Amino acid sequence: MLLKKKNYIKILSLFIFPYAFYAQDDLLNEIDSVPKNQKVESAFKSLKIVNLESTKLAAKGDFYFIVAHRFGFVENGFDDFFGLDNANTQLKFLYGVNDWLTVHVSRSGFQETYDLAGKYRLFSQGENDFPVTIVGFNSIAINTELKEKDYPKLKFENRLSYVTQLLISRKFSEKLSLELAPTIFHENTLRDILDENNMVISPNPQDNTQYAIGLGGRYKLTKRWSFNIDYAAHLNRASESIYKNPLSIGFDLETGGHVFQMHFTNATAMHETGYLGQTVGDWTKGEFGFGFNLVRVF
Numbered sequence: 001m002l003l004k005k006k007n008y009i010k011i012l013s014l015f016i017f018p019y020a021f022y023a024q025d026d027l028l029n030e031i032d033s034v035p036k037n038q039k040v041e042s043a044f045k046s047l048k049i050v051n052l053e054s055t056k057l058a059a060k061g062d063f064y065f066i067v068a069h070r071f072g073f074v075e076n077g078f079d080d081f082f083g084l085d086n087a088n089t090q091l092k093f094l095y096g097v098n099d100w101l102t103v104h105v106s107r108s109g110f111q112e113t114y115d116l117a118g119k120y121r122l123f124s125q126g127e128n129d130f131p132v133t134i135v136g137f138n139s140i141a142i143n144t145e146l147k148e149k150d151y152p153k154l155k156f157e158n159r160l161s162y163v164t165q166l167l168i169s170r171k172f173s174e175k176l177s178l179e180l181a182p183t184i185f186h187e188n189t190l191r192d193i194l195d196e197n198n199m200v201i202s203p204n205p206q207d208n209t210q211y212a213i214g215l216g217g218r219y220k221l222t223k224r225w226s227f228n229i230d231y232a233a234h235l236n237r238a239s240e241s242i243y244k245n246p247l248s249i250g251f252d253l254e255t256g257g258h259v260f261q262m263h264f265t266n267a268t269a270m271h272e273t274g275y276l277g278q279t280v281g282d283w284t285k286g287e288f289g290f291g292f293n294l295v296r297v298f
Contacts, residue, residue, distance in 0.1 A: 040125040043133060043171040044179075045226065046259045046295055047094065047102075049216035050248035051267055051275050052181055052230040055135040055169040057121055058096030058297075066092040066106075068293045070268050075286035090270045108270055112145040115271040125170060137165040141271045161187040161273035165214070174220065181214030183232070185273045211235040212276050218252070226252045228263070232276055246279040250291075261293040 044054035047064070058064060072086030092106035092115075100121040107114055117139035125133040143159045151158075162185060169179040186209045216230035231247045250263020266281025266288040267274075281287035 039127045040133070040171050043125070043169045043177040044218050045254055046252055046261060046293070048261070048293060049179065049218060049228050049230040050250055050261065050263045050293075051246055051265065051270065052179070052214045052216045052232065052248075053119065053135075053137050053165065053167055053272075054216070054218075055121075055133045055167045055179060057100065057102045057119055057135070058094060060096050060098045062096040063298045064092075064094035064104075065296050065298070066090075066094060066293060068092070068270050068291070070265065070270060070291040071289045073266075073281060073287045073289045088268050088270070106271065108274070110269040110271070110274055111143045113269075113271055113274065114142045114144065116140050117272075119167075132168050132170045135167040135169075137163070137167055139163050139272055141273050158188050161185065161277075163272040163276070165272070176220075177218045179214070179216045179230075181216070181232075183212040183214055183272075183276065185210055185212070185276055187273055187277055205238040205240055207236060207238075210237070210277060221251075224254045228252055228261070234276070242280060243277065244279050244282055246275045247283060247288075248291075257297050259293075259295040261295070263291055264288050265291050 042056070044056045046054060047056050047058070047066075048054055068090040070088045088109045090106055090108040090110075092104055094102060094104035096102050102119045104117050104119075105115070117137065119135060119137045121133070121135050123130050123132070123134040125131065139162070141161045141163075143161070146154055146159055148154050163183065164185070165181050165183045167179060167181050169177060171177045188208065212232045212234050214230065214232040217228070219227045221227055228251065229247075229249050231245065233245055234243070237243065244266060246265065246267040248263050248265035248267065250261060250265075253260045253262070266283055267279040268281070268289075269275045269278055281289070
């Protein structure tokens with residue numbers, strides 16, 4: 001009797017084991033595969049690549065406080081301690097209204113500028129097999145440095161500048177993310193101010209409405225460190241213009257609730273129309289400086 005039971009067990013095993021192997025293979029295949037239509041998160045860990053806005057948005061209810069500094073250019077060496085004696089500061093408050101909409105308000109030392117902006121997600125990479133994430137960005141900046149005593153015909157609208165961007169990013173792997181940012185921006189500031197004789201002050205051949213294409217990327221080096229770079233090519237800059245295209249290179253360090261961004265850039269301004277339209281530094285002449293963004297989420 002015992003012998004028969006042993007034979008039954010052997011025969012049953014011949015049928016069960018193949019199915020066990022197949023089940024194991026199926027499980028491994030599920031682990032290795034990426035589910036379809038799964039939304040890709042965190043193409044970028046910070047809200048900005050360096051100067052250029054990233055496709056990251058704040059989560060619903062998250063409140064951010066951001067302190068950013070841009071120091072002077074390093075070209076003067078020890079005379080101004082490689083630019084560290086001179087600093088332009090921006091303070092920004094940012095809030096996630098919901099998972100697809102983020103708003104911010106900021107104040108910069110550059111031209112005593114106030115900046116209001118909204119960033120909103122249109123499409124997400126991976127959702128319905130969509131290949132990229134697309135985010136819209138709109139901002140308005142107010143130049144409060146201009147004084148009526150210097151410009152008797154100054155109107156409030158002369159202080160304003162606007163920007164519209166489409167941020168298009170793709171996360172190619174756990175390490176590499178890239179972004180493209182076609183941009184339109186319009187500057188009223190100092191373009192149409194009239195003197196007492198109704199003549200335009202400081203005539204400028206630059207069109208008020210301008211176009212640029214931003215490029216940026218992030219490469220993850222370790223769990224906490226990444227290499228970041230962004231650049232913006234101005235597409236209709238006047239030939240007589242003194243301004244340059246902004247180029248920024250740096251590193252991000254993630255530390256819990258903080259992201260600390262350290263970089264070198266030829267742009268002094270930190271709001272969009274400032275760094276896109278009024279960057280004066282020339283990298284080939286040493287006209288770039290150290291800067292950082294300190295991002296704290298609550």
